[in-house]
Every structure is written in structure tokens, then in C-alpha cells.
Amino acid sequence: MKPRFDHEKLNVYQASLEFITWTTELLAKLNSKAAVKDQLDRASTSVPLNITEENGKFAIRDRCRFLDFARGSALECAACLDVLVAKKLSDEAAVRPGKEQLLEIVSMLMGLISSLRLRIGEEPGTYSCLGEQEQEHEQE
Numbered sequence: 001m002k003p004r005f006d007h008e009k010l011n012v013y014q015a016s017l018e019f020i021t022w023t024t025e026l027l028a029k030l031n032s033k034a035a036v037k038d039q040l041d042r043a044s045t046s047v048p049l050n051i052t053e054e055n056g057k058f059a060i061r062d063r064c065r066f067l068d069f070a071r072g073s074a075l076e077c078a079a080c081l082d083v084l085v086a087k088k089l090s091d092e093a094a095v096r097p098g099k100e101q102l103l104e105i106v107s108m109l110m111g112l113i114s115s116l117r118l119r120i121g122e123e124p125g126t127y128s129c130l131g132e133q134e135q136e137h138e139q140e
Contacts, residue, residue, distance in 0.1 A: 007055035012108035016048040016070075019077070019101045026098065032089050040080035046073035047105065064116050071109040078102045 007013050023044045027037050047070050054066035081095040081102075 005052075005055075007052040010051065010055065012105060012112065013048055013051045013055075015101065015105050015108065016044075016051060016074075019098065019105060020044050020048070022098055022101060023077070026090070026094065030084070030089055032087075034084075034087060034089055036080050036083045036087065036089075040077060040084075043073045043076040043080060046070070047077070051109075060116050060120050064113055064120075067109050067113045067116070071106055071113070074102050074105045074109065078106075 023040060027041060030037060050066045050070035050073060054063045054070065057063045057066065078099055081090075081098055084090040085092055085095055
């Protein structure tokens with residue numbers, strides 16, 4: 001049996017790797033040395049790295065923070081694809097599959113963030129000063 005880390009079992013992690021594969025193929029077809037190519041490469045790499053880092057954290061707030069970083073990087077990738085089209089380095093039909101993948105990745109990340117945020121919070125407690133007031137009266 002092949003050893004697997006917990007993050008490798010996540011669908012969103014697998015989807016982010018598929019997006020990197022797709023992105024690498026797209027970037028290989030582009031002849032330009034536009035800065036957006038490097039930015040897309042960095043942002044796409046950031047998504048699975050932040051998902052992995054989130055999965056290694058125990059504190060829910062830390063986990064949400066890294067998922068939010070991954071989400072931000074995925075949105076940055078979508079903007080990079082738009083810039084490629086705006087600069088006429090690619091066309092809408094060529095970037096559409098990547099944008100569809102990113103939409104799915106962002107949706108999965110939002111689902112994870114929402115489920116974690118539901119765990120944050122404190123059970124409503126009953127706080128009473130009555131016990132303290134009774135102690136003060138007994139001391140008088």
C-alpha cells in the first residue's frame with residue numbers, strides 16, 4: 001500500500017494539482033515572456049502548498065487562514081488568465097477550462113472554510129454574578 005499524507009486525500013488538493021498540470025501545458029504554448037506567465041505559475045503553485053499547510057495545522061483559525069490564502073491564490077490565477085486574454089496572449093476558449101477548474105477549486109475551498117468556521121465559537125454559557133453577590137453578603 002502506498003503511503004499517503006492526509007492532504008493528498010483531499011479532493012481540492014487533487015483538483016489543484018490537476019490545475020497545475022493544465023496551467024503548465026498552457027504556459028508551454030505561450031511564446032511571450034510576459035510577467036503574467038510567471039505570476040500564474042507562482043499563484044497556481046501556491047494553491048496546493050497552502051492547502052497542505054492548512055491540513056497540518058491543529059488550530060481552526062490557522063486552518064481557515066491558510067485555506068483563505070489558497071482561495072486568494074486561486075482567484076489570482078483566474079485574474080492571470082483574464083490578463084492573458086486581455087494582452088491577446090491567449091483567447092477565451094483556451095482559458096475557459098482553467099477558469100472552470102478554478103471555479104470548482106474556489107467552491108471547494110469555500111466549503112472547507114465554512115465548515116471550519118462553524119466549529120469556531122464558544123458554547124453559550126451562563127455567567128452569573130449572583131454567586132459572587134451572595135458571598136459578599138455572607139462575609140458582611
